[in-house]
Amino acid sequence: MNIIFDLLQVVVIIIYSYLEALVKLFIPVKRKSVSGETVLITGAGHGIGRVTAYEFAKRQSKLILWDINKHGVEETAEGCKKLGAKAYSFVVDCSVKEEIYAAAEKVKREIGDVTILVNNAGVVATADLLSTKDEQIQKIFEVNILAHHWTIKAFLPAMMESNHGHIVTVASAGGHVTVPFLVSYCSSKFAAVGFHKALTQELAALGKDGIKTSCLCPVFINTGFVKQPRSRLVPILEPEKVANALMDGILCNQKMIFVPPFVKFNLLLERILPERALVALNKMLRIDFDAVVQGEKKKD
Structure with missing residues (x-):
């Protein structure tokens, strides 16, 4: 009977959840305030990290900015200060566990506990697997997923003690659907998406409902991260659009943030279409970018 x-x-x-989702289509979701929150963003020296920092600064959060690029992260910090926020910059190589832990201890000692953690730092190698160097593969996983473990182990205990916080995983649409010549990158982003889902479930099992989680999954962004991305139908996004979507998702405690939203439809197609149809669909989309294939630069 049980x-x-x-x-x-x-x-x-299930029925209640669908009705709730229907109501939310017509009634805006209440957004939380991040004013006064202490926000740590990795990879804050450029691109999504920088623009996201500015969005938090506009809302009067306290910013802790990490990046391997000293000039870039200091420039971001200055931009945040001009927006009226307190900002602190740190030079941190997120591929090195010891640097992460040392910087985390310094942050906790000199600034205080982090309440919103944005794991944004990432690296990529655009090449076929055999042309990708071993050290490139290792660094991709060190930055794109292992660093998430180390930052969260450093800052989660304080969040759990107060049952308050927000952990943001910046992944990719490549964490749900695959692209040739990005084998290691897609693998690391699949791991990041799985990490977000498992951590979310674990926090729920521990009764820490005050700690929210979000995972950002955008398509190609015009930041120079991937050189010359192009597609017949998939848009190339500007960093500001992605950062706005991320901020909106954080303020609404959205679990999975797809940019653009139609990426969710692609996930459905992957599950229902036969393999031959998926191959034809990928050919139609013509997703392409500069890459090294078999030791040489790929030609269109």
Whole structure:
């Protein structure tokens, strides 16, 4: 009888969830305030990290900015200060666990506990697998997923003690759908998406409902991260658009943030279309970028 009761309870929750989603289409979701929150952003010296820092600065958060590029991260900090926010810059190589832990201790000692953590730092190698150097593959995983473990192990205990915080995983649409010549990158982003989902479930199991999680999954962004991205149908996004979507998702405690939203439809197609149809769809999309293939620069 217990299993029948549990099944009925699940059905009721499913119906309620769909009705709630329908209501939210017409009634805006209440946004939380991040004023006064202490926000740490990795990879803040350029691109999405920089623009996201500016969005938090506009909302009077306290910014802690990490990047391997000293000039870039200091420039971001100055921009945040001009917007009226307190900002602190740190030069940190997120591929080195010891640097992460040392910087984290310094942050906690000199500034205080982090309440919003944005794991944004990332690296990529655009090449076929055999042309990708071993050290490139290792660094991709060190920065794109292992660093998330070290930053969260450093800052999560204080969030758990107060049952308050927000952890943001910057992943990619490449963490859900694959692209040739980005094998290591896509693998690391699949890991990041899985990490976000598992961490979210673990926090729920521990009863830490005050710690929210969000995962950002955009398509190609015009930051120079991937050289000359192009596609027949998939848009190349500007950093400001992605940062705005991320901020909106954080303020609404959105779990998975797809930019543009139609990426969710692609995920559905991957599950229902036969393989031959998926190959034809990929050919139609013509997703392309500068890459090294078999030791030489790929030609269109």
